[in-house]
Amino acid sequence: MMLNILAIAILGYIGQSFFPWWCIAIVPFAVAFGRGISGVKALIAGAGGIGLLWLLVSAYLHFASGGILSVRIAEMLNLPFPLLLILITAIIGGGIGGTAGLAGYFTRQLFFRKTNEIQI
Amino acid sequence: MIKIVQALFANSMLIVILVLSGTKFNNVPPLAKFFDPFGGFWNNAEVAGIPLQEELKIQGLVEPVNVIYDDRGIPHIFAENDHDLYMAQGFVTARDRLWQMEFQTHAAAGRLSEILGDISLGKFTTLDFDLHQRRIGMVYGADNILLKIQADTLMMANSQAHSDGVNAYINALSPRDYPLEYKVLSYSPEEWNPRKTALLLMLMLYDLSGSSSDLQMSNTLTKLGKELTEKLFLNYPPKMQPIIPEKTDWLFQIRIPESPKGGFTPKVGLQVSPIQPNPYNGSNSWALSGKRTDDGFPILANDPHLALKLPSVWYELQLSAPGVNVYGVSLPGAPNIIIGFNEKIAWGVTNGGDDVMDWYEIKFKDNELNEYWHDEQWKPVQKVVESIAVRNGAVIRDTVLYTHHGPVSLKPGQTSFNRSIPVGHALRWSAHSEVGDESRAFFQLNRAQNYDEFTEALRHYAGPPQNFTFADQRNIALWHNGMFPNKWRDQGKYISDGTDPAYDWQGWTPHEHKPHIKNPKQGFISSANQNPTAPAYPYYLGWDFAPYYRAARINEWLSSTSNAQPDDIRVMLLDNKNLKAEAALPIMISALDSVELSEQCVRVLAEVKGWDYFNDANKIGPTIFTVWWDNLNAAIWADEFDPNNFLWPPGDRTIQLMREERSSLWFDNKQTAEVENLNDLLLTTFQKTCRVLDAKYGAPGKKWRWGKHKGTDIAHLAHIPGLSDMNLNVGGDKGIINATSSTHGPSWRMVVSLGSEVEAWGIYPGGQSGNPGSKRYNDFVDEWVAGELAELLFLKSKDEKNARIIGKLELN
Numbered sequence: 001m002m003l004n005i006l007a008i009a010i011l012g013y014i015g016q017s018f019f020p021w022w023c024i025a026i027v028p029f030a031v032a033f034g035r036g037i038s039g040v041k042a043l044i045a046g047a048g049g050i051g052l053l054w055l056l057v058s059a060y061l062h063f064a065s066g067g068i069l070s071v072r073i074a075e076m077l078n079l080p081f082p083l084l085l086i087l088i089t090a091i092i093g094g095g096i097g098g099t100a101g102l103a104g105y106f107t108r109q110l111f112f113r114k115t116n117e118i119q120i
Numbered sequence: 121m122i123k124i125v126q127a128l129f130a131n132s133m134l135i136v137i138l139v140l141s142g143t144k145f146n147n148v149p150p151l152a153k154f155f156d157p158f159g160g161f162w163n164n165a166e167v168a169g170i171p172l173q174e175e176l177k178i179q180g181l182v183e184p185v186n187v188i189y190d191d192r193g194i195p196h197i198f199a200e201n202d203h204d205l206y207m208a209q210g211f212v213t214a215r216d217r218l219w220q221m222e223f224q225t226h227a228a229a230g231r232l233s234e235i236l237g238d239i240s241l242g243k244f245t246t247l248d249f250d251l252h253q254r255r256i257g258m259v260y261g262a263d264n265i266l267l268k269i270q271a272d273t274l275m276m277a278n279s280q281a282h283s284d285g286v287n288a289y290i291n292a293l294s295p296r297d298y299p300l301e302y303k304v305l306s307y308s309p310e311e312w313n314p315r316k317t318a319l320l321l322m323l324m325l326y327d328l329s330g331s332s333s334d335l336q337m338s339n340t341l342t343k344l345g346k347e348l349t350e351k352l353f354l355n356y357p358p359k360m361q362p363i364i365p366e367k368t369d370w371l372f373q374i375r376i377p378e379s380p381k382g383g384f385t386p387k388v389g390l391q392v393s394p395i396q397p398n399p400y401n402g403s404n405s406w407a408l409s410g411k412r413t414d415d416g417f418p419i420l421a422n423d424p425h426l427a428l429k430l431p432s433v434w435y436e437l438q439l440s441a442p443g444v445n446v447y448g449v450s451l452p453g454a455p456n457i458i459i460g461f462n463e464k465i466a467w468g469v470t471n472g473g474d475d476v477m478d479w480y481e482i483k484f485k486d487n488e489l490n491e492y493w494h495d496e497q498w499k500p501v502q503k504v505v506e507s508i509a510v511r512n513g514a515v516i517r518d519t520v521l522y523t524h525h526g527p528v529s530l531k532p533g534q535t536s537f538n539r540s541i542p543v544g545h546a547l548r549w550s551a552h553s554e555v556g557d558e559s560r561a562f563f564q565l566n567r568a569q570n571y572d573e574f575t576e577a578l579r580h581y582a583g584p585p586q587n588f589t590f591a592d593q594r595n596i597a598l599w600h601n602g603m604f605p606n607k608w609r610d611q612g613k614y615i616s617d618g619t620d621p622a623y624d625w626q627g628w629t630p631h632e633h634k635p636h637i638k639n640p641k642q643g644f645i646s647s648a649n650q651n652p653t654a655p656a657y658p659y660y661l662g663w664d665f666a667p668y669y670r671a672a673r674i675n676e677w678l679s680s681t682s683n684a685q686p687d688d689i690r691v692m693l694l695d696n697k698n699l700k701a702e703a704a705l706p707i708m709i710s711a712l713d714s715v716e717l718s719e720q721c722v723r724v725l726a727e728v729k730g731w732d733y734f735n736d737a738n739k740i741g742p743t744i745f746t747v748w749w750d751n752l753n754a755a756i757w758a759d760e761f762d763p764n765n766f767l768w769p770p771g772d773r774t775i776q777l778m779r780e781e782r783s784s785l786w787f788d789n790k791q792t793a794e795v796e797n798l799n800d801l802l803l804t805t806f807q808k809t810c811r812v813l814d815a816k817y818g819a820p821g822k823k824w825r826w827g828k829h830k831g832t833d834i835a836h837l838a839h840i841p842g843l844s845d846m847n848l849n850v851g852g853d854k855g856i857i858n859a860t861s862s863t864h865g866p867s868w869r870m871v872v873s874l875g876s877e878v879e880a881w882g883i884y885p886g887g888q889s890g891n892p893g894s895k896r897y898n899d900f901v902d903e904w905v906a907g908e909l910a911e912l913l914f915l916k917s918k919d920e921k922n923a924r925i926i927g928k929l930e931l932n
Contacts, residue, residue: 016156016158016159017158020159020295021142021152021153021156021158021159021160022138022142022152024156025134025138029134054155054156054157057157057158057162058155058157058162061157061162061163061165061167062162062165064165064167065165065166065167065893066895068165068892068893068894068895068897069161069162069164069165069166069300069892069893070165071842072842072843072892072893073161073842074842075841075842076304076840076841076842076843077842078841085155088155089155089157089162092141092151092152092155093152093155093156095137096137096138096141096152099130099133099134099137100134102130102133102134103127103130103131103133103134105130106123106126106127106129106130106131107127107130107131109123109126109127110123110124110127
């Protein structure tokens with residue numbers, strides 16, 4: 001499970017360094033499709049992987065920059081405190097990642113009879 | 121089967137979520153795109169500072185350019201030729217302020233609806249605003265400016281180089297590196313060109329010379345008649361200390377045009393509307409000769425008063441190439457330094473305030489609006505169709521009518537939303553066509569080595585009318601400069617007759633006749649937007665200048681100085697003395713001496729009686745005076761003059777009435793049966809003041825302090841929440857040397873000492889970077905609030921060593 005999450009996070013990081021934001025949909029989709037994991041696992045891996053990636057990168061940027069932008073964006077969006085932004089970022093990323101993972105699972109189901117469940 | 125449905129559903133959900141999170145809704149940016157840590161707002165969080173060494177390739181540079189950054193983030197540009205110099209200026213400025221440059225020029229061109237859609241901006245919508253810009257000829261004027269620049273090959277080359285520099289930056293930009301506001305508002309930068317630079321100049325022309333009170337004054341004329349109107353609205357007000365001292369002899373004879381016989385009765389206009397340039401756009405500037413300074417060399421000071429915005433109006437930098445080494449502030453989007461100094465001279469500007477904007481009542485032949493009457497004949501109207509693209513909406517088309525005067529800003533029957541645009545009236549504005557070659561004026565000013573070169577540079581300058589203060593090692597001088605129409609007395613104070621050629625502008629004041637002064641005996645020169653000359657000056661320049669308050673206080677300081685040092689001048693810039701209060705309060709308080717007041721009011725009266733007339737941030741007196749004065753002013757005039765359609769007489773005139781005509785009928789409130797007198801008004805308004813302040817802040821105490829009550833805001837240019845600096849605790853006010861109001865104030869403060877080595881100090885309320893995620897977005901604000909000035913680093917060569925240099929950028 002952790003392997004899937006980490007794999008998606010790392011692949012997502014590499015992908016986002018070259019491609020626009022929507023590649024966070026492609027990575028979990030591809031992993032779920034390719035590895036044939038169960039639907040629940042695909043959802044968790046996708047959400048966890050991208051969520052983790054976005055959480056870590058946004059947190060790094062927040063702290064390394066002294067948080068001055070976060071304070072302003074939080075005010076812009078009417079949020080009570082800036083750290084919430086990191087949480088929201090993770091949720092948005094995770095939401096898309098999870099949906100993509102699930103879609104990958106269901107699409108694989110269309111083409112293969114059995115789920116190839118690998119126990120880690 | 122069920123697998124197909126599941127797969128379809130899951131994939132559809134994915135697509136829906138991707139689309140939703142990638143699309144902008146109303147004012148909300150696309151969520152996923154915006155929160156993406158790799159390309160959304162997170163990417164604008166500045167982690168690293170200015171690099172120690174950086175090298176960038178720019179196509180089109182002839183030779184390498186060195187940009188040296190100091191510890192305040194100021195770029196010092198060293199180029200080998202003018203082309204590269206201006207290209208680098210464009211590039212380096214765009215790197216810090218691209219969004220501001222673009223947004224301002226979109227606003228100038230009436231293209232806000234393109235970016236924002238048709239949304240409300242408070243009292244009007246973006247569409248109202250864009251229509252207004254087209255109808256007053258902002259783009260028309262910019263096109264004329266561009267024609268003038270294009271006719272000057274050298275200036276055109278500079279402008280093109282500057283544009284190329286900006287575009288070099290834009291073209292290398294990927295969406296993830298867009299400035300924050302592009303991501304918030306969800307649009308992309310477009311290509312820059314010299315036309316946009318011309319639009320930027322139109323914006324300055326509008327802010328500084330785009331106000332007109334012709335409509336309101338005509339309403340007053342109709343209501344009161346000539347005699348009373350002239351008594352209330354003086355061309356030369358009481359206690360005035362003109363810029364060019366009174367005793368000046370004008371050594372030329374001229375004939376100004378004669379007023380037309382009979383006069384013209386304009387029709388009363390309709391509801392005036394909210395878009396107007398800020399009436400407090402003005403400034404202070406002064407120069408002391410060596411006679412009055414400690415080291416025997418002149419000192420020059422300047423602080424332009426403009427709306428306080430983030431990113432700041434000004435961008436600080438140094439430009440150096442063979443033939444030029446100049447430091448100061450520039451306008452992002454235009455080449456050259458606008459206010460500053462070089463190795464030999466220093467200069468500053470204050471707004472002139474001359475009347476260069478007049479309204480003409482147009483008599484159309486019929487409702488077709490194809491012809492208008494002028495000089496005993498029907499003349500053709502030119503029709504120009506303006507197209508306004510509206511985001512998420514249809515393209516709006518508006519036909520603007522042009523007469524030889526200028527655009528008819530409103531056709532008969534159309535509603536106005538600008539406070540001063542009357543129906544069926546054409547606008548004659550010097551910004552439209554009497555255009556000089558301002559870029560050449562500043563180009564030459566940047567390179568001027570002495571007074572003669574300074575005055576030669578000024579020849580090319582047409583507008584907005586400004587007082588140019590000058591100092592070099594041995595001289596101080598001032599020129600009241602611009603293209604001034606040669607008018608008869610009071611021409612343009614009211615709406616003009618658009619059918620009678622006698623009301624047209626009859627030529628221009630020759631350059632040599634413009635008010636100017638050099639090395640006056642008194643050993644100082646100052647300007648604070650007041651009347652440029654005493655009535656003896658033969659030409660009529662206008663009537664609506666600033667009252668005496670700031671000028672008198674500045675002159676009081678300067679005339680009592682004999683060994684000034686730069687820091688004394690800094691202290692002067694921060695002076696908070698309120699001359700209006702000094703004149704008005706004794707009169708106001710005298711009415712309350714023998715009156716029974718509530719306990720609350722007794723306390724408040726004691727507070728304001730003990731006040732020393734200084735609008736310091738921690739004092740309570742200014743709050744009481746300001747609120748009381750506002751109430752009193754309204755009580756005197758609001759019953760006579762609806763503020764929507766009439767101007768109230770200026771404060772200094774009102775104070776004169778209070779002092780010299782206590783029993784005037786102006787103090788009677790026409791809306792009540794009884795006849796009130798001044799004392800009645802003073803009492804009732806004072807009681808109201810006590811009540812209002814008590815309700816807001818409780819008993820007189822900390823909450824009443826002026827700095828808190830005023831609450832100075834430095835608002836974001838597009839008013840995006842979170843990107844402003846609000847509620848700063850600063851003293852001062854309009855009509856005070858430290859002219860800081862709640863939204864407006866010294867946008868740059870500069871002191872220059874012209875010794876054998878030029879030394880300078882300066883500050884502005886903002887920061888060099890336009891990126892809200894950068895420390896340099898507003899790192900100067902605290903110093904500005906504290907009244908400090910930074911020492912300005914003026915390098916003599918690119919190889920100069922200095923501990924304050926923190927980074928180098930090589931462009932090649």
